[in-house]
Amino acid sequence: MRAVRLTLIPILVAGSVRAQQPSLTVGPVTAAAGEARSGFLDVPAGVDSGTRIPITVARGSRPGPILALVAGTHGAEVAPIIALQRVRAALDPAALRGTVLLVHVANPPSFLRRTVYYSPVDGKNLNRMYPGKRDGTVSERIAHVITREIIDRADYLVDMHSGDGNETLRPYAYWGKLGLDARVDSLAREMALAWGNDYVVIDTARPRDPRASVYTQNTAQLRGKPAITTEAGTLGVAAEEMVERNVRGAFRLLRYLEMLAGDPEVVRHAVFFDRTEVLRSPATGIWYPKVEPDRLVQAGALIGVVTDFFGATLAEVRAPFAGVVLYVVATPAMSQGEPVGMVARPLPLAPSP
Numbered sequence: 132m133r134a135v136r137l138t139l140i141p142i143l144v145a146g147s148v149r150a151q152q153p154s155l156t157v158g159p160v161t162a163a164a165g166e167a168r169s170g171f172l173d174v175p176a177g178v179d180s181g182t183r184i185p186i187t188v189a190r191g192s193r194p195g196p197i198l199a200l201v202a203g204t205h206g207a208e209v210a211p212i213i214a215l216q217r218v219r220a221a222l223d224p225a226a227l228r229g230t231v232l233l234v235h236v237a238n239p240p241s242f243l244r245r246t247v248y249y250s251p252v253d254g255k256n257l258n259r260m261y262p263g264k265r266d267g268t269v270s271e272r273i274a275h276v277i278t279r280e281i282i283d284r285a286d287y288l289v290d291m292h293s294g295d296g297n298e299t300l301r302p303y304a305y306w307g308k309l310g311l312d313a314r315v316d317s318l319a320r321e322m323a324l325a326w327g328n329d330y331v332v333i334d335t336a337r338p339r340d341p342r343a344s345v346y347t348q349n350t351a352q353l354r355g356k357p358a359i360t361t362e363a364g365t366l367g368v369a370a371e372e373m374v375e376r377n378v379r380g381a382f383r384l385l386r387y388l389e390m391l392a393g394d395p396e397v398v399r400h401a402v403f404f405d406r407t408e409v410l411r412s413p414a415t416g417i418w419y420p421k422v423e424p425d426r427l428v429q430a431g432a433l434i435g436v437v438t439d440f441f442g443a444t445l446a447e448v449r450a451p452f453a454g455v456v457l458y459v460v461a462t463p464a465m466s467q468g469e470p471v472g473m474v475a476r477p478l479p480l481a482p483s484p
């Protein structure tokens with residue numbers, strides 16, 4: 132197959148000065164210019180069971196940047212996972228400049244066992260394990276493989292999240308403004324707006340040490356690659372509107388990065404949030420949310436109530452400051468110390484890039 136292709140190309144492009152790029156190999160997957168190939172990154176068994184991460188390498192016909200789109204870091208956040216199947220089908224590598232690396236399900240143990248936040252194998256949150264460990268537990272080994280095979284190769288990265296299996300959510304993005312590299316900070320801001328998010332959380336508190344980067348997005352940024360985390364989707368279901376929102380985001384970003392032809396669009400009137408707080412349950416029992424996502428709340432407003440198993444109120448959770456509820460847990464099971472939602476304070480004016 133390959134030999135045939137190699138003999139055909141010189142005939143087809145004889146006399147052409149258009150640059151073809153060489154093939155790219157990621158793990159066991161090799162894609163020649165103008166083609167998309169799929170396969171699995173192997174995470175071998177170690178101190179616990181291994182797994183395989185499904186990826187696609189879409190190699191454009193012309194040289195250009197490498198964009199990594201990562202879905203399923205949290206396995207029950209499914210709208211981005213379904214969206215990447217559609218991106219794979221709709222993306223024409225022949226029309227592409229550069230390369231798109233699709234990580235279809237970053238965390239297969241969590242996806243297949245439908246767990247929220249934590250791996251069913253080691254009980255760890257993959258999005259707290261970066262850059263990972265070669266000899267760690269499976270979540271750490273997944274992070275290690277994704278860092279080495281995907282993040283180290285990429286020029287740009289989007290870690291695509293949604294409301295987890297227990298969360299309802301108003302779509303937004305995280306912009307990690309670290310203040311270490313003005314180019315990376317500025318491009319990450321533009322990526323959030325190009326993706327189509329009109330709510331952007333400014334996160335200045337992420338770690339600065341590349342050896343303890345913790346988050347997928349932060350791992351890319353500390354390696355000089357502009358990156359964002361997106362949030363669109365809800366409650367473990369692939370609602371059509373949210374799937375399409377993720378697909379649109381990917382193609383909008385591809386046009387913005389000039390990897391696909393077409394007019395780039397950037398959100399003009401975004402709301403930026405400069406302070407956020409994840410609210411945690413003070414008690415174990417049954418959770419009754421009292422707000423919907425996107426609700427504006429005053430300081431002290433009731434976010435929800437935890438009861439014991441018989442119905443007596445154990446605790447109330449109130450907003451620590453005035454802001455917008457970006458997500459809230461909408462299912463009843465609640466353990467002490469677990470998140471119940473997040474409140475974010477909007478800035479009156481957009482900050483400069």
Ligand SMILES: [Zn+2]
Nearest residue numbers: 205208292293
């Ligand atoms: Zn997530």
